[in-house]
Amino acid sequence: MTWKNEKSQQAFLRAKDIMPGGVNSPVRAWKSMNMDPVILKKAFGSKVVDVDDNEYIDYICSYGPLILGHSHPVVVKAIQEAAENGTTFGSTSIHEIDFCSVIVDAFPAMQKIRLVNSGTEATMSAIRLARAYTHRDLILKFEGCYHGHADSFLMKAGSGLLTDRIPSSPGVPKETAQLTLNCSFNDTLQVEECFQKYGDQIAAIIVEPYPANMGLLFPKKGFLEFLREITSHYGSLLIFDEVISGFRFCYGGLQNLLHIHPDLTTLGKIIGGGLPIGAYGGKEDIMNMVSPEGTVYQAGTLSGNPIAVAAGQATLHELKLQQNLYDDIELQTEKLTFGIQTLLQNRNIPHILHKHGSVYSLFFTSIPDVQNYHDVCKTDTKFFSTLFEYLTQLGIMIAPSPYEVSFISSAHSELDISNTLLAWDEAITKTHS
Numbered sequence: 001m002t003w004k005n006e007k008s009q010q011a012f013l014r015a016k017d018i019m020p021g022g023v024n025s026p027v028r029a030w031k032s033m034n035m036d037p038v039i040l041k042k043a044f045g046s047k048v049v050d051v052d053d054n055e056y057i058d059y060i061c062s063y064g065p066l067i068l069g070h071s072h073p074v075v076v077k078a079i080q081e082a083a084e085n086g087t088t089f090g091s092t093s094i095h096e097i098d099f100c101s102v103i104v105d106a107f108p109a110m111q112k113i114r115l116v117n118s119g120t121e122a123t124m125s126a127i128r129l130a131r132a133y134t135h136r137d138l139i140l141k142f143e144g145c146y147h148g149h150a151d152s153f154l155m156k157a158g159s160g161l162l163t164d165r166i167p168s169s170p171g172v173p174k175e176t177a178q179l180t181l182n183c184s185f186n187d188t189l190q191v192e193e194c195f196q197k198y199g200d201q202i203a204a205i206i207v208e209p210y211p212a213n214m215g216l217l218f219p220k221k222g223f224l225e226f227l228r229e230i231t232s233h234y235g236s237l238l239i240f241d242e243v244i245s246g247f248r249f250c251y252g253g254l255q256n257l258l259h260i261h262p263d264l265t266t267l268g269k270i271i272g273g274g275l276p277i278g279a280y281g282g283k284e285d286i287m288n289m290v291s292p293e294g295t296v297y298q299a300g301t302l303s304g305n306p307i308a309v310a311a312g313q314a315t316l317h318e319l320k321l322q323q324n325l326y327d328d329i330e331l332q333t334e335k336l337t338f339g340i341q342t343l344l345q346n347r348n349i350p351h352i353l354h355k356h357g358s359v360y361s362l363f364f365t366s367i368p369d370v371q372n373y374h375d376v377c378k379t380d381t382k383f384f385s386t387l388f389e390y391l392t393q394l395g396i397m398i399a400p401s402p403y404e405v406s407f408i409s410s411a412h413s414e415l416d417i418s419n420t421l422l423a424w425d426e427a428i429t430k431t432h433s
């Protein structure tokens with residue numbers, strides 16, 4: 001079947017009239033791909049379908065939540081049952097209590113947890129709590145790490161670290177931006193410099209243990225341990241933002257695999273099973289400061305929503321039950337990335353592959369190593385956008401940005417992988433010629 005997009009184009013024209021950029025989240029507009037986005041109407045398993053009836057093997061997977069693929073039967077059933085028993089209460093339900101204990105049990109460093117409605121809410125609330133707990137105002141984050149769209153995290157990459165800390169979005173007061181230090185990932189010296197200068201003012205370091213919002217990056221050996229040590233030394237908190245990595249690489253967080261205990265952890269994506277949810281949790285004495293036990297205010301009309309909780313609980317239950325699931329999706333990912341790398345190598349196309357578990361990213365660059373945001377920016381965006389267009393037309397859905405990772409789910413079959421590789425072969429051939 002040949003690819004067509006008349007209906008998507010018509011729908012996107014309508015969308016642009018009523019939504020800024022035609023979307024409800026910027027990356028969906030495909031702006032940097034110089035293409036109009038296809039408009040979806042449904043999804044199942046590893047596939048999404050657009051309004052022109054083109055079917056795509058999906059490697060966006062909603063940017064992380066869908067580790068079981070779209071509309072997994074167990075998750076759908078849980079949602080249906082929950083909906084029949086009340087969609088929201090405004091009072092605590094027994095399901096929330098069960099669900100919270102499931103998560104707390106999965107994280108050795110977590111004694112108490114609070115549910116919210118998105119990853120953004122989780123990180124925003126976590127830094128408020130860290131500031132209250134330490135009686136300090138500064139937050140240290142890393143360039144290219146994404147922690148949602150709250151004011152404190154929207155910092156210009158590459159701005160003068162210790163002097164002019166500039167917001168990356170209009171509408172963020174520069175006074176707020178002044179309170180966020182922006183270091184380069186893997187740069188221990190820079191972090192040390194910040195603590196030497198501001199150590200007694202830094203409330204917390206927030207970090208994605210394996211950054212996955214600028215492609216996938218890895219910490220240098222000892223880097224995360226160093227962050228744990230320096231925060232402890234200066235009485236600051238360490239916050240692991242595991243919104244993507246929570247339950248992605250194992251049952252629990254990366255912190256379980258790395259044996260590092262952060263003071264606070266933020267979660268989202270997978271724990272909602274495809275419905276809106278977020279959570280933050282950690283050590284009891286810190287969490288006890290949250291209202292109403294303590295004085296740090298944070299609330300939510302729909303927090304602990306019974307349908308989101310049901311979807312999340314079904315997902316986590318499935319992840320625990322299917323003992324080989326993590327190994328199986330890792331194996332599929334290995335087959336896929338080995339195949340893609342072979343295709344790229346055969347044509348001498350410079351690239352670096354970063355892969356962990358069921359997440360991978362490709363940097364089209366000839367630099368030897370990609371360690372931080374500066375390196376990430378060396379990727380050939382033009383090559384990527386051409387490749388993206390061909391892949392789309394061949395029925396492969398990857399994120400419309402060279403800085404987003406690809407996700408593999410347990411719904412991706414052997415056949416999906418081999419079909420994906422056939423498409424990549426054709427797309428690379430066309431892009432390269």
Ligand SMILES: *Cc1c(COP(=O)(O)O)cnc(C)c1O
Nearest residue numbers: 118119120146147148241243244
């Ligand atoms: C997606 C993401 C967030 C924000 O979560 P939302 O649910 O989109 O608000 C925060 N941190 C990380 C690491 C993320 O990947």
